[in-house]
Amino acid sequence: GEQVEQLPSSLIVQEGASVLINCSYTDSASVYFPWYKQEPGKRLQFIIDIRSNMERKQNQRLTLLFDKKTKHLSLHITATQPGDSAIYFCSPKPASSGSWQLIFGSGTQLTVMP
Amino acid sequence: ETAVFQTPNYHVTQVGNEVSFNCKQTLGHDTMYWYKQDSKKLLKIMFSYNNKQLIVNETVPRRFSPQSSDKAHLNLRIKSVEPEDSAVYLCASSGQNSDYTFGSGTRLLVI
Numbered sequence: 001g002e003q004v005e006q007l008p009s010s011l012i013v014q015e016g017a018s019v020l021i022n023c024s025y026t027d028s029a030s031v032y033f034p035w036y037k038q039e040p041g042k043r044l045q046f047i048i049d050i051r052s053n054m055e056r057k058q059n060q061r062l063t064l065l066f067d068k069k070t071k072h073l074s075l076h077i078t079a080t081q082p083g084d085s086a087i088y089f090c091s092p093k094p095a096s097s098g099s100w101q102l103i104f105g106s107g108t109q110l111t112v113m114p
Numbered sequence: 115e116t117a118v119f120q121t122p123n124y125h126v127t128q129v130g131n132e133v134s135f136n137c138k139q140t141l142g143h144d145t146m147y148w149y150k151q152d153s154k155k156l157l158k159i160m161f162s163y164n165n166k167q168l169i170v171n172e173t174v175p176r177r178f179s180p181q182s183s184d185k186a187h188l189n190l191r192i193k194s195v196e197p198e199d200s201a202v203y204l205c206a207s208s209g210q211n212s213d214y215t216f217g218s219g220t221r222l223l224v225i
Contacts, residue, residue: 034213034214036214036216038155042218043204043216043217043218043219044204044206044214044216045216046213046214046215049213087155089157101147101159101162101169102147102159102214103159104149104156104157106154106155106156107155107156107157109155
């Protein structure tokens with residue numbers, strides 16, 4: 001089945017810094033790649049996605065890069081704020097194991113210091 | 115308000131008891147899911163349910179079972195809880211080719 005690895009597992013930065021979160025997956029049939037954010041004590045929240053026919057997608061301070069050949073994604077967050085402190089999950093959607101199941105990476109814990 | 119609603123928020127029980135968690139979505143989505151989030155925040159899919167078709171993660175112990183009355187409800191029953199079942203159980207729903215909407219979770223503590 002799909003294996004998803006996220007690096008780094010945790011990140012601590014000063015407010016205003018940019019961060020990069022990497023995600024690698026194994027199932028070449030994955031076609032949809034949503035990312036989710038989980039702030040402390042809050043529910044998982046969708047933040048950005050990309051499909052396999054795209055290489056780049058931007059949503060305000062978030063930029064998602066996708067390399068189909070290497071099966072790798074990068075989430076770039078610019079001008080970080082304390083409110084960005086959360087766990088970020090990469091979740092490739094494998095086409096093989098039932099068309100509607102998301103498999104989550106192990107998460108990246110981001111802490112933004114004021 | 116359209117969302118995914120889970121009850122209870124928190125449940126403490128003893129080993130061997132039966133528990134049941136409720137989940138309801140008012141988004142008109144076709145598919146619902148249960149995930150288990152452990153103390154390290156790892157998320158594991160347990161079940162998905164779409165149009166009366168249930169997909170089960172084969173690693174889920176048999177004491178866990180989903181129960182659905184319609185596409186807006188997917189409850190989770192644990193027949194005889196064990197200490198390793200302590201976790202947060204997250205319910206989610208999705209429409210066709212859309213992202214997931216999650217509930218706020220049910221935290222289970224087995225003592």
